[in-house]
Amino acid sequence: MNMNAAQPARENILAHYKENGFAVIPNALTQEELDYLNGIVETSLREAPEQWHQPIEGAVGTVSLLAQYPLEMDRFIRHPVIFPLIQEVLRGEARFAQFDFRDVTADRASSSQMHFHRDISYYGTIGGKIYDPDNPYISTYACVIYYLSDVHECCPAFCLVPNSHTFSSLDEAKEKLGDEYREIPIRGKAGTAVLYNITTYHTRKGGMADCKHGRRTMHNYHSRASSSPLTNWVTVPEALALSDDHDTRMFYSQWTPNQIKYARDHYTKPVPAYYPVHMIK
Structure with a gap:
């Protein structure tokens, strides 16, 4: 990818997604936004390292920043540049699913290779669509990965196989896609x-042994109102889940048993009666 690429027009972004199952949007975040996010991450890594999990395949990560900065992080979860694209891809049904930050230092770059995998809902094994053939964008879930640092040739990089969503394994994708099989x-x-x-x-390609940069990313997962929740461990702060704003409440309304228990045990406002608090142990 051209490091100085301009941002494509909305219709071109969506056309590329429809054709390939992904799209790249340069300059999605401003320098001011990058400075703000990197500042928060640096402070958290320095002052609250216990909130970051130990390195997994070279990367440390945290989900704690949403709880600490709910309104600030909501601005990025429903970012004015990207969220309209997410809503289009998810047919106007976008719901919050997961939000986290990951960091690979330069000294761990060469050991940060992941295996190819795909993400399927925690509930996907008990029913529900993995992908939606009736949606022109085929998506029941969508993620946005934001690069918070420059990703050079020597750096760990997100990598995917376009249009591999229908296959049960990477080997099957290689066989069925034939000459169209690509790892990008x-x-x-x-x-x-x-x-x-x-x-x-998709995967994370490991960096080179002499990498001087590492990689820092923000990961923003979305479900659809008509899909099962993505996980049963994510929790949403009260300021968002019980917001006075209707659209905010609806966006953060895909509650799991774990979320219901968290709300019952930690929220100051009563949990709405339509969430079955009494049924959660």
């Missing part, structure tokens, strides 16, 4: 966003 690493400047269907096979 995404590189670009800080502020680049990658919007993709999460059931597309």
Whole structure:
């Protein structure tokens, strides 16, 4: 990818997503937004390292920043540049699913390779569509990965196989796609966003041994109102889940048993009666 690429027009972004199952949006975040997010991450890594999990395949990560900065993070979860694209891809049904930050330092770059995988709902094994053939964008879930640092040729990079969402394994994708099989690493400047269907096979390519940069990312997952929740461990702060704003409440309304228990045990406002608090142990 051209490190100085301009942002495509909305219709071109959506056309690329429809054709390939992903789209790259350069300059999705401004320098001011990048400075703000990197400042929060640096402070958290320095002052609250216990809130970051130990390195997994070279990356540390945290989900704690949404709880600490709910209104501030909501601005990025429903970002004015990217969220309208997410709503289009998810047919106007976008719901919050997961939000986290990940960091790979330069010294761990070469050991940060992941295996190819695809993300399927926690509930996907008990029913529900993995992908939606009736949606022109095929997506029941979508994720945006934002690069918070420049991703050079030597850096770990998000990588995916376009249009691999219908296959049960990477080997099957290689066989059935034939000459169209491609593994595409995404590189670009800080502020680049990658919007993709999460059931597309993807990975993190490891960096080179002499990498001087590492990689920092923000990951923003969305479900659809008509899909099962993505996980049963994510929790949403009260300021968002019980917001006075109707659209905010609806966006954060895909509650799981774990979320209901969390709300019952931690929220100051009563949990709405339509969430079955009494049924959750």
